[in-house]
Amino acid sequence: MAVDVIEEDARWTEAGLEALSDRAIAAVEAHMGLDGEVFETVVMGCDDARIAELNGEFRAKGQATNVLSWPGEERAAESPGASPALPDPDGADIELGDIAIAYETCVREAAEQGKDFQAHVTHLLVHGMLHLLGYDHIHDKDAALMERLEVEILGKLGLSDPYG
Incomplete structure (x- = not known):
């Protein structure tokens, strides 16, 4: 994938x-069977002030958060707990979308949770990438599916279950 x-x-x-x-997105691609040469995404590393601004503008929540995602197109499944349709490599959805991640929030969360900073950031990038693919955690069944995928992908990277 072009990142x-x-x-x-x-x-x-x-x-x-x-x-x-590169590592997190490649792991998601491999796990989901996506051709990494076809799709594009943008990752923006910013600070808490910038992500709070974006969170306010796009989600009407004017505070900092760890990660935000903007899918290139809506891919959500039709029913809770179902997997979204994967993007068509021959279609018009080559640009999967954008991810923003906030430095201070990631540092603070990793320290509070006793996690390695790079492992925490990797988890959040995997999480953001799954959002770009249409996964969500609004409904319990969707959250369970998304978390299971995150744990599987991170496990393949040698990282522990972030929810355990």
């Missing part, structure tokens, strides 16, 4: 956001 990483906050450069993004 365009934009580091609005220079701390993401030192944190290795580009490598983390």
Whole structure:
């Protein structure tokens, strides 16, 4: 997959956001059987102020959050707990969408939860990528499906269950 990483906050450069993004997104592609040469996404590493601005603009929630996703098109499943249709590599949905991730929130959450920072960021990027593919966690059945996929994908990367 073509991953365009934009580091609005220079701390993401030192944190290795580009490598983390490539690894997380490639793992999602492999797990979902997607051809990584076909699809594109953007990952923006920003700070809490910027993500709070985006959260306010797009979700009417004016506070910082860890990760936001903007799918290129709606891919949600028709019923709770069902898997969304995967994007068609021959269709017009080549651009899967955008992910924004906030540095301070990620640092704080990793410390509060006793998690390795890079493992936490990897989890959030996998989570964001699944949102781009139409997965969600609004309904319990959808959340269970999405969390199971996250755990499976992270396990293949040698990372522990973030929910355990």
